[in-house]
Amino acid sequence: MAAIDPDFQKNQKVVKKDEKFGYDIWSPYEPPAKLGIHGTWVAVDFDLCIADGACLDACPENVFAWVDTPGHPASAKKAAPAKEDACIFCMACESVCPVVAIKITPK
Secondary structure (H helix, E strand, O other): OOOOOOOHHHHOOEEEEOOOOOOEEEOOOEOOOEOOEEOOOEEEEOOOOOOOOHHHHHOOOOOOEEEEOOOOOOOOEEEEOOOHHHOOOOOHHHHHOOOOOEEEOOO
């Protein structure tokens, strides 16, 4: 099974800002099939995320919020790093993600 690219900040480029939460979205971004990586310090590969909710349950700072992603093959909703700046880099979300869709990069 593929995991989030640990070097996405070197291998991908920022293609846009999320309109609701303001975090960066990294390539490839071709909705609805390819949604890219959302966030920089708290990065979620939307193409891997299966919306099981483990990261939301594990995060002590409530960094994540559900967003709808209709038409995406993995799941119709994703855990967005809505409050990325609130992250305390405890790595709880990264450690519980069953599909390794999260990469935490301390500032």
